[in-house]
Each structure stands twice: as C-alpha cells, then as structure tokens.
Amino acid sequence: MTLLCNKCNKKHTVFHRRYSGEYLCRSCFMYSIEKKTLQTISKYSMLKFNQKIAVGVSGGKDSLALLHILKKISKRNNNDIIAITIDEGIEGYRNESLSIVKSFCKEKEISLRIFSYNELFGSNMDEAIMKRPSKKLSSCSICGTFRRRALDLASVSVNADILATAHNLDDYLQTFMINLFSGDISRIGWMYPRPIEYSNGLKKIKPFVEIYESEIVFYAFHSGIEFQTDECPYMDESIRSEFRLFFNDLEKIHPGIKYNCFNSINKLSKIVKSIEKNEEIKNTCLNCGETSSNNICSVCTTIQMLNLSKKNFSN
Numbered sequence: 001m002t003l004l005c006n007k008c009n010k011k012h013t014v015f016h017r018r019y020s021g022e023y024l025c026r027s028c029f030m031y032s033i034e035k036k037t038l039q040t041i042s043k044y045s046m047l048k049f050n051q052k053i054a055v056g057v058s059g060g061k062d063s064l065a066l067l068h069i070l071k072k073i074s075k076r077n078n079n080d081i082i083a084i085t086i087d088e089g090i091e092g093y094r095n096e097s098l099s100i101v102k103s104f105c106k107e108k109e110i111s112l113r114i115f116s117y118n119e120l121f122g123s124n125m126d127e128a129i130m131k132r133p134s135k136k137l138s139s140c141s142i143c144g145t146f147r148r149r150a151l152d153l154a155s156v157s158v159n160a161d162i163l164a165t166a167h168n169l170d171d172y173l174q175t176f177m178i179n180l181f182s183g184d185i186s187r188i189g190w191m192y193p194r195p196i197e198y199s200n201g202l203k204k205i206k207p208f209v210e211i212y213e214s215e216i217v218f219y220a221f222h223s224g225i226e227f228q229t230d231e232c233p234y235m236d237e238s239i240r241s242e243f244r245l246f247f248n249d250l251e252k253i254h255p256g257i258k259y260n261c262f263n264s265i266n267k268l269s270k271i272v273k274s275i276e277k278n279e280e281i282k283n284t285c286l287n288c289g290e291t292s293s294n295n296i297c298s299v300c301t302t303i304q305m306l307n308l309s310k311k312n313f314s315n
C-alpha cells in the first residue's frame with residue numbers, strides 16, 4: 001500500500017521528514033521549503049520591498065535553489081535580483097559550474113556578473129596553493145577569506161543593498177564548530193541570522209539557515225535544477241567535512257538534533273555578542289581600509305603570506 005501525504009492526504013509520499021514525522025508528496029514538500037524560506041526571511045527581518053539583492057551563486061544545489069526561490073519572491077516584493085559568481089580559478093572544477101550558472105541565469109532571465117580572484121587579488125586558487133608557505137595555511141582558509149571579500153566587493157560594485165548567500169543549517173553548525181575549535185569565540189557573536197548593516201551599507205542574509213542540506217538537495221533535484229555535483233579537489237583539507245559527518249551521524253540516531261543545536265547556537269551567539277559589545281574595538285585595516293579587528297585585515301595578511309603583489313582590492 002502506498003503511503004499518502006500527511007498534508008494534502010491525496011498524493012503519494014516522496015519524502016519522509018524524520019525530525020517532524022511528516023510524510024510529504026512532491027508538491028507539499030516543495031511548498032514547505034519555499035514557505036520555510038519566506039518564514040526565515042520574515043523572522044529575521046532579512047528583506048524589505050524595493051531592495052536590490054545580489055545572490056552569491058556557485059553553481060551548486062544550494063545557491064541555484066536560493067536564486068530560484070528568490071526570483072519567485074522578487075516579483076511580489078519588487079526586489080531587483082542580480083547573480084554574482086566568484087571564479088576562484090580552480091582548474092577542472094570551476095569551469096563546469098560557470099557554464100551551469102550561465103545557462104541557469106539565461107533561462108531565468110537573471111543578470112549575472114562574474115568576478116575572479118585573479119582580477120581582485122592577483123592570483124587564482126591553483127597558484128595560491130603553490131605559493132602558500134606551508135600546508136598549515138589550508139586551501140579553504142585562503143579561499144574562504146578571499147571569497148568573503150570578493151562577494152562584498154562584487155555586491156558593492158553592482159550597487160546591491162543585500163548580499164544573499166545559500167548557507168544552510170548544516171553549514172551554520174559546521175561554522176560554529178570551526179569557530180569553537182579554532183578559539184575564535186568573537187565570531188560566534190556574529191553568527192545570529194538577523195542581518196547587520198556593514199560600514200559599506202551592505203546587509204548579508206542567509207535565507208536557508210533553518211533548512212537542512214539534505215532537503216535543499218531534494219528541492220533542487222525536484223525543481224529540475226541542473227547543478228554541479230563534482231566536489232572541489234581541495235575540499236579534503238577542510239575540517240568542515242569532518243564536522244559534516246559528525247552531525248549527519250548524530251542526526252541519524254537522534255532526528256531533530258541539528259535543529260536543537262541551531263537554537264542553542266543562536267542563544268549563545270546573542271550572549272557572546274552582548275559581552276563583546278562592551279569590549280568592541282573597531283579598527284580599520286592600515287593597508288586596505290576595510291573594517292578589521294587587527295591593524296592588518298585577514299585578506300591583506302593572506303596576500304602578504306602568499307607574496308602576491310595586488311594591492312587594489314578594497315571598496
């Protein structure tokens with residue numbers, strides 16, 4: 001006997017949401033993801049009418065699914081959408097995703113701008129890996145530092161009010177663990193999903209922050225979105241993969257534990273932020289002028305360590 005959907009009670013189940021016990025048909029599942037995205041946007045006051053949104057798009061399932069949903073929402077909210085893609089310069093990996101993003105944007109009539117590490121920082125990732133002083137400086141820490149700045153610069157250069165990225169609930173938990181295990185407690189204070197306005201006027205939002213990665217894969221697949229499945233060749237160097245496995249194993253035994261953890265991190269984030277507020281020292285990087293807690297920001301420090309000559313990468 002085929003199980004019927006718990007929501008509509010008419011169609012066949014295609015998805016079992018273990019943490020809530022729901023059995024959902026395809027259309028009720030798709031609707032639930034879009035509804036959850038809208039609820040997250042509203043809960044954390046992420047968007048207003050008429051704002052211009054730059055969506056960071058890599059070509060993976062999360063970012064294309066986010067672009068797909070934000071494009072739908074944008075009509076009723078009168079939001080202007082622009083996709084921005086950062087080309088890290090990883091041979092054999094980024095080339096494929098760039099063509100996926102281009103054809104997706106063409107089909108959905110979304111403007112796309114591509115920015116490269118090479119033009120912004122004077123080196124692509126493959127060269128940066130060759131130039132790093134030791135493996136202690138991991139590929140993902142170089143790449144993450146550059147990507148954050150590249151997305152900021154790209155968003156400001158297209159006059160966006162908002163930068164939307166597709167970080168999901170799993171990413172959020174992994175980031176927390178990375179901050180915790182690296183002793184970077186002050187970053188935990190910046191994790192709460194309500195957007196903060198940065199000195200350049202940009203606000204950053206993560207509308208998928210309350211959605212499991214596995215559900216986004218399912219959503220993207222059933223939306224007919226073609227996405228890149230190959231993994232980055234440098235991925236194994238990141239401790240993120242180990243935390244991903246850790247949380248997935250826990251979730252298998254204790255469905256819903258990721259949500260519980262998410263809620264605890266949010267509470268912790270607020271506490272850390274309130275403590276740090278009293279001690280907050282706002283510095284500006286002496287080299288590039290960006291906000292930094294040290295005299296020299298992490299991008300400039302990385303550029304120095306890699307011995308790159310590019311200096312022109314600030315807003």
Ligand code: SF4
Nearest residue numbers: 139140143232234235
């Ligand atoms: S896995 Fe690491 S190196 Fe590869 S794209 Fe992601 S952050 Fe960059």
Ligand SMILES: [Zn+2]
Nearest residue numbers: 005008025028
């Ligand atoms: Zn249904």
Ligand SMILES: [Zn+2]
Nearest residue numbers: 285288297300
């Ligand atoms: Zn700097």
